[in-house]
Amino acid sequence: MVPAIASNEASPTMSRDTTSPAPEPEALSPLRLRLIMALVTGALFMEILDASIIITALPRMARDFGTSAVGLNIGVTAYILTLGILIPASGWVAERFGARRIFAIAIGLFTLASALCGQASSLTEFVALRVFQGAAGAMMVPVGQVIVLTCTPRDKLMVAMSNLIWPALIAPVVGPPLGGFITEHLGWNWIFYLNVPLGLIGLVGAWILVPRTARPDEPRRFDWPGFAITALGTFGLLAGLELLGATGNLAALALVALGLALLVLALRHMARAPNPMVGLDNLAIPTFRATIRGGSLARAGVAASPFLVPLLLQVGLGYSPSEAGLILIALFAGNLAMKSVTTPVLRTFGYRRVLIGSSLTSFAGIAGGALLAPGTPVTLICAFLFFSGMTRSMHFTTLGTMAFSDIPKPQMSDATSLFNTSIQLMMASGIALSALAVKLGDTLGTGAPDVPYRLAFLPLSVLCLATLVEALRLPRDAGDSFVGRKSQA
Structure with a gap:
């Protein structure tokens, strides 16, 4: 939805009046x-x-x-x-x-x-x-x-x-x-x-x-057309995806298509409006653009894991709710274990290389769920979930910190609004898409209760590769100054 307005040079129509510079924040x-x-x-x-x-x-x-x-x-x-x-x-x-x-x-x-x-x-x-x-x-x-x-x-x-x-x-x-x-x-x-x-x-x-x-002396007017189009597009996309996962009928698919069309229209409006609800100037910054385009799709895939794994454990593999909850701690532990090393890893290898690696490991950390069959030892399940948690943590942290690495402070408000909107849209879409993937897996499966859930991991894992495409387009020194890394010759 973004490519049409995400050029390397900011368009004159995207800029808004910034004649009153933002004051320095209180120390x-x-x-x-x-x-x-x-x-x-x-x-x-x-x-x-x-x-x-x-x-x-x-x-x-x-x-x-x-x-x-x-x-x-x-x-x-x-x-x-x-x-x-x-x-x-x-x-x-x-x-x-x-x-x-x-x-x-x-x-x-x-x-x-x-x-x-x-x-x-x-x-x-x-x-x-x-x-x-x-x-x-x-x-x-x-x-x-x-x-x-x-x-x-x-x-x-x-x-x-x-x-x-x-x-x-x-x-x-x-x-x-x-x-x-x-x-x-x-x-x-x-x-x-x-x-x-x-x-x-x-x-x-x-x-x-x-x-x-400090607030601006002349606050910009609220962008009612932009808000209305965005609200209708968001409603159509999320409601349509939910209905698509529940019913799979053409009306739900049409609602999804309508929602996407309205969101594209909203982006075009914000690119042209003199005072848009959310300014799109930040999309001219390569690091921010990469997290919005490829990162949004990847988040939809990553968001599906906490939804699919408990269902696979209970419905597919026969664990009780309490047992499934205990096993899920391994995913949580992987998240925490990786948290302490993400900054040193980014400082050592840089955003571009880490994003390439985390895209591939996140793909493996989701696609591997298809291998969790009945009879898989619980220790092996926990080991896989621990690895999956580590990949989620590295991928999320890389995307979340890189997004703001080159954003000027006066533009932080627009950046956070657009960033959080994309996160909310795609994480909610990820849950809806996982329900749809289970439904498709049920159609393709053999009747065994575990097969639909295992097959559902495969299409969702492919979404993580979207950041790989964006990472390959980034400059080699992207975000290096932000993370405190000296640029490599």
């Missing part, structure tokens, strides 16, 4: 910076966790609401859709009303919505509250990232970005087993009540720790 003490980082990272973890933690609680919640677990899945979809639709507007909202104010309000509203979700007594009430919660989350995370990126000195941005990535790696893995444990021992309501004390701490911390940021 903060190292302790205050660490506390802000912990605050934003916690908010990010809370937002991502709430998308997956209720999955294992759906049967119990459905019984209380008098509906089916499949019918209640709309609560998950409504949350993800709301995030995808509203995240693009977060940059403008923060610029117009102030990042600290919006971040604090978003945390407060997310906390309130969580408490109300725990009190919901019907499906309609619950879905409405999940939309409310998603709207708050859509402002909370991107604005929090803007705060970190603008307050952190450039020589510390690599570490800051690396820390912001771990919630996206860990939350989808720990969410389902944690939700199951809380539901079994405390009740599903406590999945939401858990956010209340954390949110209150975050609200106070945001107001005390986050510095005020």
Whole structure:
């Protein structure tokens, strides 16, 4: 969707009025910076966790609401859709009303919505509250990232970005087993009540720790046409993919096509509008462009692993939910094990070579799931999941830090809005595509319960190779200064 506007030279139509340069951010003490980082990272973890933690609680919640677990899945979809639709507007909202104010309000509203979700007594009430919660989350995370990126000195941005990535790696893995444990021992309501004390701490911390940021003297107008086209395109793509995985009919396919067409139209509008909702100037930067184009497709494939693996273990290989949860810890352990060495690896080999290698290992870390047949020793399954977790961590960290390696600080708001929108779209698409891949695997399979899930890993793994294509196009010294690596002759 991006190539038509992602040229190496910024188009004059893409630039917007920047006559008032952004003032230098207030210099903060190292302790205050660490506390802000912990605050934003916690908010990010809370937002991502709430998308997956209720999955294992759906049967119990459905019984209380008098509906089916499949019918209640709309609560998950409504949350993800709301995030995808509203995240693009977060940059403008923060610029117009102030990042600290919006971040604090978003945390407060997310906390309130969580408490109300725990009190919901019907499906309609619950879905409405999940939309409310998603709207708050859509402002909370991107604005929090803007705060970190603008307050952190450039020589510390690599570490800051690396820390912001771990919630996206860990939350989808720990969410389902944690939700199951809380539901079994405390009740599903406590999945939401858990956010209340954390949110209150975050609200106070945001107001005390986050510095005020200067707002422009003449704020740009809100891009209503761009917002409307983007919102409709996001809805069409995500809703269509979900229906395609559930029904596989032509109407769902048509909805996906319509969503993609509208998103292309939205990109064209933003490339031409004098004050677009999200500026596309950053797509002229090779490192950012590579993470949006190839990186977005790769994230769709990588996001499928935490969804497919538990289903394969339980439905295909016959493990109980608790056993599957314990085995899944190996994936989590691989994520953590790789986390401590990603920065040294990037400094030693550089972004281009690491991205080439991580694309290939991520491909292997997903495609290998097709080999997990009945009778595979549990130690071998855990070893594979540990390797898969390491590849996910390396790939995500490389993409997430490289995205902002060459972005000027005045353009961070637009960059985070576009980056988070692409992440939300493609990670949600990855889950929907994995359901569709299972459906296709069932058609091609032999009737054995494990075959559809094993076959589903294969097409999803190919998506990881999209970053390989982009990596080969990057300059050899791409992002070297950002990671503190001396350019190699």
